[in-house]
Amino acid sequence: MSLVEIKDLKVHYPIRTGFWNRITDSVRAVDGITFNIEAGETYGLVGESGSGKSTTGKSVVGLEKVTSGSIMYKGVDITSKANRNKLDYNQDVQMIFQDSLSSLNPRKRIEDIIAEPLRNFEHLSKDDEKLRVLQLLDIVGLDADALYKYPHQFSGGQRQRIGVARAVATNPKLIIADEPVSALDLSVQAQVLNFMKKIQREFGISYLFISHDLGVVRHMCNNIAIMNRGRLVEIGTREDIYNHPLHIYTKRLLAAIPETNVNQRAAHRASRLAVEKIYQEQQSKYYDDKGEAFPLIQVSPTHSVALPENIAKQLASQEGEVQA
Amino acid sequence: MAENFEQHSDVSAADLARLTQEAQAEATPSTAKIIWSEFKADKPAMAALFIIVGFILFVMIGALFINTPKMMETNIMGYFNQPFTPEYWLGADSGGRSVAKQLIVGSRNSIGIAIGLTLISSTFGICWGLISGYFNGYIDWGMQRVYDFMMMLPMTMMIIVLVTIIPHYNSVTLTLIFSIFYWEGTSRLIRSRTLAESEKDYVAASRTSGTSHWKIIFREIMPNISSLIIVDCTLSFAENIGVETGLSYLGFGLPSQTPSLGTMIANANDPNNITQYWWTWLPAALEIIILCLSISYVGQVLRRAADASQRQGAAD
Ligand SMILES: Nc1ncnc2c1ncn2[C@@H]1O[C@H](COP(=O)(O)OP(=O)(O)O)[C@@H](O)[C@H]1O
Ligand SMILES: [Mg+2]
Numbered sequence: 001m002s003l004v005e006i007k008d009l010k011v012h013y014p015i016r017t018g019f020w021n022r023i024t025d026s027v028r029a030v031d032g033i034t035f036n037i038e039a040g041e042t043y044g045l046v047g048e049s050g051s052g053k054s055t056t057g058k059s060v061v062g063l064e065k066v067t068s069g070s071i072m073y074k075g076v077d078i079t080s081k082a083n084r085n086k087l088d089y090n091q092d093v094q095m096i097f098q099d100s101l102s103s104l105n106p107r108k109r110i111e112d113i114i115a116e117p118l119r120n121f122e123h124l125s126k127d128d129e130k131l132r133v134l135q136l137l138d139i140v141g142l143d144a145d146a147l148y149k150y151p152h153q154f155s156g157g158q159r160q161r162i163g164v165a166r167a168v169a170t171n172p173k174l175i176i177a178d179e180p181v182s183a184l185d186l187s188v189q190a191q192v193l194n195f196m197k198k199i200q201r202e203f204g205i206s207y208l209f210i211s212h213d214l215g216v217v218r219h220m221c222n223n224i225a226i227m228n229r230g231r232l233v234e235i236g237t238r239e240d241i242y243n244h245p246l247h248i249y250t251k252r253l254l255a256a257i258p259e260t261n262v263n264q265r266a267a268h269r270a271s272r273l274a275v276e277k278i279y280q281e282q283q284s285k286y287y288d289d290k291g292e293a294f295p296l297i298q299v300s301p302t303h304s305v306a307l308p309e310n311i312a313k314q315l316a317s318q319e320g321e322v323q324a
Numbered sequence: 325m326a327e328n329f330e331q332h333s334d335v336s337a338a339d340l341a342r343l344t345q346e347a348q349a350e351a352t353p354s355t356a357k358i359i360w361s362e363f364k365a366d367k368p369a370m371a372a373l374f375i376i377v378g379f380i381l382f383v384m385i386g387a388l389f390i391n392t393p394k395m396m397e398t399n400i401m402g403y404f405n406q407p408f409t410p411e412y413w414l415g416a417d418s419g420g421r422s423v424a425k426q427l428i429v430g431s432r433n434s435i436g437i438a439i440g441l442t443l444i445s446s447t448f449g450i451c452w453g454l455i456s457g458y459f460n461g462y463i464d465w466g467m468q469r470v471y472d473f474m475m476m477l478p479m480t481m482m483i484i485v486l487v488t489i490i491p492h493y494n495s496v497t498l499t500l501i502f503s504i505f506y507w508e509g510t511s512r513l514i515r516s517r518t519l520a521e522s523e524k525d526y527v528a529a530s531r532t533s534g535t536s537h538w539k540i541i542f543r544e545i546m547p548n549i550s551s552l553i554i555v556d557c558t559l560s561f562a563e564n565i566g567v568e569t570g571l572s573y574l575g576f577g578l579p580s581q582t583p584s585l586g587t588m589i590a591n592a593n594d595p596n597n598i599t600q601y602w603w604t605w606l607p608a609a610l611e612i613i614i615l616c617l618s619i620s621y622v623g624q625v626l627r628r629a630a631d632a633s634q635r636q637g638a639a640d
Contacts, residue, residue, distance in 0.1 A: 097525040116535060121534055134333075134339070135329045146347070149350065
């Protein structure tokens with residue numbers, strides 16, 4: 001059994017208008033997605049901004065009211081608040097936010113920030129709690145003098161590590177990391193990711209790692225789902241996605257990874273333009289007539305793509321994959 | 325589970341005392357300390373603070389030693405007595421009543437009403453705004469309709485009608501009547517900031533940390549809008565001194581046998597008083613001006629301090 005099983009998850013935001021607040025339309029932020037997160041793995045969820053990644057992540061931690069579908073954890077559907085409360089669900093599932101400054105209350109000292117989940121879930125004695133906070137600071141490489149400071153006194157990378165410490169505080173099974181390094185400098189990105197990996201090794205935590213950048217995900221994730229306009233367009237292992245991408249949207253995301261080798265800049269640019277051209281011209285091949293992604297079709301035991309069956313098979317054989 | 329953390333960190337219980345001490349040495353000062361150092365740096369604001377606190381204490385305590393009914397008796401011998409005489413420090417009005425004593429009791433009444441009104445209406449308005457803004461949805465929608473309804477009522481007229489209907493009223497009932505109509509401005513202001521604040525990730529983080537809605541509203545969000553609350557309260561306080569004064573001036577505030585700053589300024593209704601018997605109204609008018617200026621000065625410093633601690637956390 002997987003750690004978390006997400007089945008046909010939909011989150012629609014009603015658009016209300018007028019004095020009586022009637023629902024006139026809806027934004028389909030997440031529109032029927034299905035995937036499983038295994039214990040101890042890092043699952044990547046990648047897509048452009050606005051594709052519904054954060055909404056998916058927030059649904060999994062229980063911050064978002066789900067329209068339909070289920071999220072199974074320990075055999076119960078945690079989309080219901082009563083079930084979440086019964087399990088003390090958030091003791092096991094925590095979140096790291098993209099904007100480290102806004103995710104730490106500017107009026108609270110670091111000790112109180114990191115201790116918040118402990119106070120609600122573990123009820124330790126004063127000394128045990130302080131000791132735990134100091135250990136957590138040590139684990140993310142911060143000194144004890146951080147204890148009585150405020151968030152704005154730290155750099156972006158340090159703040160994000162404080163966010164990591166808070167998420168790890170109750171020793172959770174799963175952490176939703178919503179673009180945890182997107183707001184950081186490249187050099188600091190690697191540092192924060194290394195702390196996250198170290199913590200994963202030591203505590204056996206799973207991550208749902210959300211990013212708009214396939215470049216960052218490559219070093220973190222075993223399995224990756226590509227999200228586009230509220231739907232999944234491709235699911236596969238790291239190998240499947242990076243070496244045998246099938247959907248044009250995936251190819252486009254791959255082409256968008258910045259090329260660091262100066263000599264290959266021109267070639268890289270040419271291939272990006274070629275992909276962009278196919279994307280513009282072959283909309284009808286990759287999306288249905290409403291412009292939405294097709295249902296997922298399995299092309300290998302690990303690899304699925306949202307394409308009509310015949311096109312999927314044809315593309316897969318071109319890529320030389322083992323047929324399912 | 326605790327062993328898990330022991331294993332992967334070098335910090336152990338033995339280090340607790342030492343590390344706590346190290347951290348305390350580096351601690352950032354608290355907001356109260358920042359506010360105090362801000363006052364110490366700004367001498368005029370310090371003076372304004374002493375004027376307000378000193379004056380309020382003086383009239384509150386002084387009024388206890390004055391027998392109001394006796395003071396309000398007409399005394400023909402003192403008819404428009406000149407000021408600065410041993411018996412009448414600030415002169416007397418047309419009833420021969422001491423202006424100085426009336427000023428003390430009147431200030432107590434007016435300031436008491438202003439403090440009560442500010443406390444009740446701001447507390448209510450802040451809670452209303454926080455709850456409405458945080459539970460953005462049906463609760464907010466319902467609360468906003470109540471707000472719209474209250475805004476529709478013509479406030480001054482309603483107060484005058486209520487005051488006329490209620491047979492016996494005093495400072496307390498008057499304060500309660502005013503309070504019904506003075507929370508709306510505060511609530512709208514607080515709601516709009518709460519809406520913005522609730523969107524921030526630290527609120528989401530508190531929710532995933534298992535903190536209850538009420539704790540999030542009053543312990544997480546409210547401290548973050550404290551500078552707005554402080555400014556609004558000081559402005560309301562200055563404004564609320566004017567509320568009672570204005571209505572009493574029009575004759576709809578406190579009954580005529582109860583002195584207040586408003587009834588004293590109403591002496592200026594008589595053109596003779598304005599020019600000839602200036603001492604009947606000028607002290608009250610000056611007092612209001614000085615009080616309101618001092619309050620807004622103190623409010624500015626409080627806001628600066630609240631903003632500074634929000635931005636920098638430390639006073640440099
Ligand atoms: N509270 C909300 N109300 C209405 N629409 C929303 C809300 N939150 C997100 N959306 C919309 O849902 C879509 C997906 O948003 P999001 O999950 O934040 O995307 P991502 O994280 O991939 O950038 C966007 O079009 C966004 O405008
Ligand atoms: Mg997002």
